[in-house]
Amino acid sequence: MSSEVSLIYARDRKKKYFFLYGTLLLLILSVLFSLCVGSSTIGLSDISNLIAGKADNKTIQIIVNMRMPRIVAALVCGWSLAISGSIMQIILKNPLASPYTLGISNAAAFGASLAIVFGSFVASVPKSGDLVTIVNPYAITISAFVCSLLALFVILLITKSLNNDSHTIILAGIIISSIFGAALSGIQYIASSSQLASIVFWTFGDLSRINWTDLLIIFLIILPISLCMYYFRWNYKAVSAGDEYARSIGVNPDRIRISGLILATICTSIVVSFFGVIAFIGLVVPHIVRRCIGNNEEFLIVGSALVGSVFLLICDTIGRSVLSPIIVPVGIITSIIGAPFFLVLLLKRKKNDVYHK
Numbered sequence: 001m002s003s004e005v006s007l008i009y010a011r012d013r014k015k016k017y018f019f020l021y022g023t024l025l026l027l028i029l030s031v032l033f034s035l036c037v038g039s040s041t042i043g044l045s046d047i048s049n050l051i052a053g054k055a056d057n058k059t060i061q062i063i064v065n066m067r068m069p070r071i072v073a074a075l076v077c078g079w080s081l082a083i084s085g086s087i088m089q090i091i092l093k094n095p096l097a098s099p100y101t102l103g104i105s106n107a108a109a110f111g112a113s114l115a116i117v118f119g120s121f122v123a124s125v126p127k128s129g130d131l132v133t134i135v136n137p138y139a140i141t142i143s144a145f146v147c148s149l150l151a152l153f154v155i156l157l158i159t160k161s162l163n164n165d166s167h168t169i170i171l172a173g174i175i176i177s178s179i180f181g182a183a184l185s186g187i188q189y190i191a192s193s194s195q196l197a198s199i200v201f202w203t204f205g206d207l208s209r210i211n212w213t214d215l216l217i218i219f220l221i222i223l224p225i226s227l228c229m230y231y232f233r234w235n236y237k238a239v240s241a242g243d244e245y246a247r248s249i250g251v252n253p254d255r256i257r258i259s260g261l262i263l264a265t266i267c268t269s270i271v272v273s274f275f276g277v278i279a280f281i282g283l284v285v286p287h288i289v290r291r292c293i294g295n296n297e298e299f300l301i302v303g304s305a306l307v308g309s310v311f312l313l314i315c316d317t318i319g320r321s322v323l324s325p326i327i328v329p330v331g332i333i334t335s336i337i338g339a340p341f342f343l344v345l346l347l348k349r350k351k352n353d354v355y356h357k
Contacts, residue, residue: 016299019292023306027075030310034071034317035063039324042067070320072215073207074313074330077271078281080222082308084264085282086289086300087229090236091260092166098282099268102155102170103177104148105279108272110180111147113187113199115140140202141273148269151176156258166257205278205331207316218270225267226305229260233297236260240297278331280338281308287342 036042040062049055050063081099088097099105119139158172184203188196229236235256238246243253268282288311289303312330315337319328 012294016293016296016303020299020303020306023303023310027306027310027313030313030317031071031075034074034313035067037317037321038062038067069210069212069215070207070316071313073210073218073275074316075309076215076218076222077207077275077278078285078308078310078312079305080226080267080271080308081278081281081312082285082304083226083229083301084268086286086304087236087260087264088282089286090240090297090300091257092169093240094166094170095287096283097170097173099264099272100277100279100283101177102173103151103175103180104265104268105272105277106177106180106184107147107151108144108269109203109277110184110187111144112140112202112273112276113184113191114147115143116198116202117187117191117195119143144273145269147180148265148272151180152261152265156261169257169261201329202276203331204329205276205334206329207275208327210274214274218274221270222267225263229263229267230301232256232260233301237297240295276329276331278312278334280334280342281312284338284342285311291348 032044032047035047036044040058042059042062046055046059047063050059055063085098088099088102089095155169155172155176158175159168162168188199191199235246235251238249238251239253239256239260246253246256272278285308286300286304289300289307293299293303312334315333316330319330319333322328
């Protein structure tokens with residue numbers, strides 16, 4: 001009997017590893033495809049020439065300074081949003097938990113709008129005479145980041161004053177999301193036309209406003225946070241099994257829940273403060289991974305990171321190639337694809353629940 005159980009366990013782990021390796025291969029192919037697709041055609045021979053140091057200046061400019069930063073940004077952004085969403089869903093035991101539904105994204109959008117409206121000035125373009133809004137991009141980033149952490153602080157304050165459970169956190173997140181959404185509408189109402197255009201463009205979520213320096217900053221912050229969340233995966237699993245079970249094995253569920261939310265919020269707020277609001281990654285991707293390999297946190301976190309990177313990279317590639325030379329912000333593409341995809345997942349889950357009854 002024990003040998004049969006061991007065989008089933010080994011077969012299950014083999015299936016999970018097969019999924020991870022397959023997703024990693026899909027990620028590599030997606031990167032190569034994204035490098036080649038765009039308004040200027042790049043072939044695999046151009047990429048090999050670049051690696052060999054034989055590429056011309058135009059090819060170097062397109063690959064190294066234009067496409068590679070977007071690709072790396074999509075990978076890092078997708079990985080961090082997906083991990084944050086999976087951690088929130090695990091520790092809150094709620095399939096609808098995500099940085100977007102908890103109001104973190106709305107808070108960041110409000111912070112960015114504050115910087116755009118009150119930290120900007122309007123200038124005239126010399127030749128055309130058009131008016132443009134000029135604002136320090138790092139002021140937007142810092143303001144969005146601070147407001148994201150402020151939203152989390154208010155959520156934790158509300159839950160601590162009531163009862164420290166997952167349902168209260170979800171309800172508090174919905175309240176905070178509504179408050180910051182209303183505040184964002186108020187900022188848009190008093191903004192000038194040029195400021196309003198900047199706010200709307202920022203809230204779309206876009207990967208074009210990135211450079212290698214910003215990517216290095218993002219990577220150095222997100223990598224240790226992601227490793228830390230993976231390190232505590234067994235504690236998250238204990239909390240997801242119930243507070244009583246977690247306490248019985250020496251895990252403090254309240255402390256793990258709060259620390260997990262803080263790590264996920266920092267990870268999300270860094271991404272949102274640089275790239276804008278990108279919805280549905282943290283909500284949809286963990287569901288996709290669960291349907292493929294189950295709820296094992298050891299594989300769920302890594303699988304979410306890989307699938308999130310692939311998903312966002314494909315969305316960004318679609319956005320900059322389908323209507324080329326017009327580039328559609330990636331936040332619009334993720335919403336167009338993510339919303340119906342999530343609806344399909346919910347319908348399949350409902351069908352399965354009915355079938356098992």
